[in-house]
């Protein structure tokens with residue numbers, strides 16, 4: 223009998239160019255995604271007088287530094303940010319790289335654009351100079367984030383040196399309850415294994431609750447693999463994956479589609495494939511999650527209270543929780559549903575796809591936001607789709623601001639920030655100190671939970687909100 | 691890249707786990723030129739709410755001036771892929787980091803910049819941080835060829851490192867020149883792979 227291989231192992235083996243005896247492996251890269259932060263890599267390459275080896279294997283779109291007030295370069299009021307967005311236009315034109323630029327409806331957050339355009343496909347090895355590249359694993363690709371020097375290396379060689387990571391299978395059995403979505407699942411996973419729990423591993427998400435997720439849900443799930451410290455996260459491709467991809471601009475067509483499907487169907491982990499670690503969660507037990515601290519592992523069901531630092535056995539963690547509560551302006555024992563918010567951000571590569579906006583709009587419909595709330599679509603196409611469905615009206619009628627696509631308040635690089643001391647209910651992926659601006663207090667949650675916080679002014683169990 | 695061989699230097703402790711790349715260098719410094727970005731190191735965590743430098747944050751203290759080694763707690767450098775997290779530390783004089791574990795991308799980025807991430811056990815890292823806090827300004831020694839790390843207590847630990855990364859650091863060679871030497875293998879691989887995945 224043939225060796226039982228995991229999804230990861232199958233992709234890894236197919237991409238080995240050189241395997242050194244010490245374990246370092248040169249892997250071929252099928253596709254590299256670029257964004258407006260990639261100017262450093264272009265500069266590194268230019269400084270050495272090297273041309274890109276395969277510009278046709280690269281796709282670029284500006285997202286981090288673009289304005290969400292208007293879809294134009296002139297809307298970027300800061301000259302330094304403008305230069306960065308200009309640079310991607312000049313660099314991609316010079317090297318002959320496909321650009322989805324400002325004004326092109328296909329533009330958006332790089333991790334929203336890749337799957338949406340069908341650039342992301344099962345079985346591919348993909349990289350991007352951004353840690354949330356694991357997102358693309360939702361379609362059964364091996365995708366991971368790299369640093370700027372490595373981006374330049376891939377530009378020059380279409381390959382990357384890697385040491386083989388370990389594998390961890392995270393099985394979520396059972397059925398998610400009503401109102402429980404992928405964001406709750408991934409926050410529950412990170413709360414369980416810790417922000418460093420996946421270090422050195424590639425995660426494969428499996429089990430009935432994962433199979434039951436839509437592709438967009440799987441994108442949310444895989445997106446936050448890095449928040450568990452993992453190199454990558456993946457879900458085996460299935461009929462949902464194929465249905466999602468069919469007809470997308472960069473997906474194969476005709477005979478090539480059939481050939482690709484044959485390849486894709488062979489990718490899921492074989493029965494009996496071994497993993498270096500196994501984690502199991504009960505899907506039925508997952509509640510809507512909210513983070514209370516400054517690490518994504520500081521997540522709890524919305525029905526819980528803020529933990530007491532002394533309840534942790536580990537001294538470093540105790541001190542960390544004390545510091546986090548101080549920064550977050552919270553007290554041990556406070557009910558999470560008693561915490562009032564100042565801002566709401568619905569957006570980011572974690573939760574700015576059409577299903578996310580629909581879920582948030584369903585809660586906002588017929589209600590009024592009592593705090594300043596933003597909805598920022600993940601791409602121009604998501605924005606168009608939402609407008610075609612009338613979601614923008616629902617948001618506007620509820621007092622939300624409806625903005626242009628981009629990373630926006632997820633990281634605040636474009637100037638969209640939360641003020642010091644303000645508390646933000648956010649659908650993004652990082653609640654780090656200062657992530658949304660100096661002194662900003664970020665609480666991570668799903669789009670429906672964020673919308674519920676907007677209309678009630680506090681964290682609210684979306685399951686108890688009832689009809690508007 | 692300058693080679694990394696041996697280093698004896700003041701070491702500074704940071705007693706926090708999960709120090710992420712946003713804490714090392716906040717996003718708003720990323721588009722700035724290198725000399726200005728350098729000033730963003732630990733910008734927000736080294737200050738209190740009134741924007742004053744916190745005296746209990748070791749990198750703020752004069753005794754640790756000139757430190758080139760940083761001893762951290764678990765999962766140091768987690769978070770984003772920003773290479774600035776490494777280059778800004780390097781531009782502030784750091785050449786080696788010691789921790790029980792590192793964020794994956796940060797760890798890789800270190801090698802790309804000629805700085806050395808050293809993994810030691812959880813307990814040894816805690817001991818080293820305590821010693822450095824008790825004797826501010828104490829030095830430590832890293833010997834890459836021998837793969838040893840000497841603490842201020844004189845205790846010498848062996849540390850693991852992949853031979854590929856070790857060779858590159860010792861020679862100060864970066865990956866691009868090395869890999870370009872394998873252009874023939876890359877081309878041969880691409881031809882075969884391109885036939886198999888012909889739809890790409």
Ligand code: SF4
Pocket residue numbers: 285286331332333352354570571572628629630632633650651
């Ligand atoms: S939305 Fe946030 S996490 Fe995603 S790529 Fe942009 S900055 Fe990074």
